[in-house]
Amino acid sequence: MNQAPSPRARPGASWLAILVALGLIALAVVAVLDALVDQGLISGDMRLPKAVTAFDGIEPTNTVVAIAVILVLVGLWLTIAALKPSKFTHTATSGNKSVWISRAALEGSVRDAAGHTRGVSSVGDVSAGKSKITVSINTTADTQTVAKAVEAEVVERLRGFSDAKVVVRTRKDSA
Numbered sequence: 001m002n003q004a005p006s007p008r009a010r011p012g013a014s015w016l017a018i019l020v021a022l023g024l025i026a027l028a029v030v031a032v033l034d035a036l037v038d039q040g041l042i043s044g045d046m047r048l049p050k051a052v053t054a055f056d057g058i059e060p061t062n063t064v065v066a067i068a069v070i071l072v073l074v075g076l077w078l079t080i081a082a083l084k085p086s087k088f089t090h091t092a093t094s095g096n097k098s099v100w101i102s103r104a105a106l107e108g109s110v111r112d113a114a115g116h117t118r119g120v121s122s123v124g125d126v127s128a129g130k131s132k133i134t135v136s137i138n139t140t141a142d143t144q145t146v147a148k149a150v151e152a153e154v155v156e157r158l159r160g161f162s163d164a165k166v167v168v169r170t171r172k173d174s175a
Contacts, residue, residue, distance in 0.1 A: 006100070110135050138173045
């Protein structure tokens with residue numbers, strides 16, 4: 001069975017694409033209005049020729065060069081944002097490579113499994129990656145015994161979802 005394509009986050013430049021599209025739509029509306037005015041179909045003043053003449057005759061002063069450099073840097077930054085690959089949002093399950101699970105769902109399942117293990121007084125940070133899952137717990141019992149129990153419980157809970165290595169960090173609570 002072929003693996004389904006990986007779910008990904010929106011590209012970094014998607015917000016910019018929306019702004020550019022809205023700007024182009026506004027420019028098109030102004031251009032159509034100017035064309036209608038030019039053909040005499042509606043009355044009014046043409047806007048685009050006024051905008052072009054406002055920039056006519058600009059000399060290369062320090063301010064103009066500084067603005068140009070800033071615009072070039074912004075353009076480079078936007079180009080990099082557009083070409084940068086989007087982040088993976090899900091991980092393929094170990095049982096069926098066409099099924100994906102989000103990192104948040106994996107972390108929630110780990111937190112629940114650890115929290116229901118005998119001897120665990122509280123669950124701290126949980127982080128799930130592609131190859132390692134880390135869970136921090138607090139216990140009043142023997143830390144090594146509880147850590148092994150939590151690891152076994154988490155591995156059992158994630159069977160079929162993830163083959164990632166489970167690392168349990170323990171902290172002894174005072175009784």
